Amino acid sequence: MASLLKVDALTGVTTAGSISVTGEGNSTTTNLQQGLAKHWVRFDQVNSNTFGDTFNSSSFTDVGTGQTLFTRTSNLANDDYAAFITSEVQADYANVSNSMLAGASQLTTSFMSAYHVEAGSATDTRTITMVAFGDLA
Amino acid sequence: MASELRVNTLKDAAGNNSVAMTNVANGSAKAWINLNGPTGSARDSLNLSSVTDHASGEFSTNVSSAFANINYSNTTSQSSNTDIQNRAYTFVGMHQSGGSGTAIVAPTTSVYRFLISGGSTLGTNYDAVYIDVHTMGDLA
Numbered sequence: 001m002a003s004l005l006k007v008d009a010l011t012g013v014t015t016a017g018s019i020s021v022t023g024e025g026n027s028t029t030t031n032l033q034q035g036l037a038k039h040w041v042r043f044d045q046v047n048s049n050t051f052g053d054t055f056n057s058s059s060f061t062d063v064g065t066g067q068t069l070f071t072r073t074s075n076l077a078n079d080d081y082a083a084f085i086t087s088e089v090q091a092d093y094a095n096v097s098n099s100m101l102a103g104a105s106q107l108t109t110s111f112m113s114a115y116h117v118e119a120g121s122a123t124d125t126r127t128i129t130m131v132a133f134g135d136l137a
Numbered sequence: 138m139a140s141e142l143r144v145n146t147l148k149d150a151a152g153n154n155s156v157a158m159t160n161v162a163n164g165s166a167k168a169w170i171n172l173n174g175p176t177g178s179a180r181d182s183l184n185l186s187s188v189t190d191h192a193s194g195e196f197s198t199n200v201s202s203a204f205a206n207i208n209y210s211n212t213t214s215q216s217s218n219t220d221i222q223n224r225a226y227t228f229v230g231m232h233q234s235g236g237s238g239t240a241i242v243a244p245t246t247s248v249y250r251f252l253i254s255g256g257s258t259l260g261t262n263y264d265a266v267y268i269d270v271h272t273m274g275d276l277a
Contacts, residue, residue, distance in 0.1 A: 003143065003144040003145050003146070004144065004145065004146045004147075004148060005142065005144040005146070005147050005148070006147075006148045006149065006150050006151075006152060007147070007148075007149065007150060008149050008150045010147075013140050021158075021161060021162055021165065022162070023162060023167070023202070023205075023275065023276025023277065024162055024163065024205060024275035024276055025205040025275060025276055025277040027276075027277055028202040028203075028276045028277055029202075029276075030162070030165060030167050030184065030202070030276060031183065032161070032165065034166075034169075034183040035165030035166045035167060035183065036165060036166075037166070078181065079180075080171045080180035080181035081171060081181065081269075082169040082170060082171045082181070082182075082269035082270065082271060083214060083269050084212040084213070084214045084269060084271055085214050086212075086214075107267065131212075131271070133166050133169040133183070133271055134169075134171075134181060135181070
């Protein structure tokens with residue numbers, strides 16, 4: 001029977017922050033809260049530093065060429081979240097281009113750092129996207 | 138009291154923001170890790186049973202609950218240890234051979250192998266201090 005549940009919040013019974021969801025193969029479960037992205041960003045560093053869209057960002061800081069800090073609305077519980085970052089090459093698609101986690105500055109509970117490098121130099125990019133998984137505070 | 142709820146669709150109380158349970162299951166990350174490359178240990182993780190440190194910059198992550206098939210999707214980002222403007226790359230399933238990644242190691246339903254290369258010297262494999270991996274796919 002098809003079913004529909006209308007709620008504004010889901011909370012675990014045994015542990016408020018832990019709900020199990022049965023996996024696609026029907027034999028194992030995964031943790032709902034831990035499997036959800038807690039922070040994501042699509043950002044344009046070239047055109048006036050604008051968000052394309054974001055979840056759980058309250059503001060940003062233009063740190064310098066190619067580098068932006070995104071401050072969160074809801075903090076994570078610790079510095080040990082897992083983030084992924086990718087970006088668009090600007091000057092020449094033959095350039096070696098990559099985006100990286102910004103070392104120690106990336107590992108705070110309050111913000112996430114994006115850094116785009118192109119042909120060995122910091123460069124503003126029109127598209128930088130990031131997503132982070134981890135534990136909310 | 139522990140409980141189990143079986144539904145096909147979730148909505149907010151106003152009847153908006155509908156999401157099917159198939160999307161909840163398919164759209165959730167099934168495994169992730171924040172890995173300390175030099176120590177080969179996880180700072181935090183989901184669905185991780187162990188990490189194998191094969192060689193400099195070359196690791197395998199092993200999950201507790203296996204995937205249904207090997208067609209899952211991984212994304213990986215890493216830090217550059219010495220200079221943020223250095224070039225650093227992650228290669229999926231690469232196996233180190235003679236100091237450079239030359240052989241492909243296919244993933245299994247429980248093991249994903251990858252190689253970090255670049256940093257201060259192109260073509261040199263290295264243990265990034267921060268290596269983050271996410272996996273999306275179907276659990277067994």
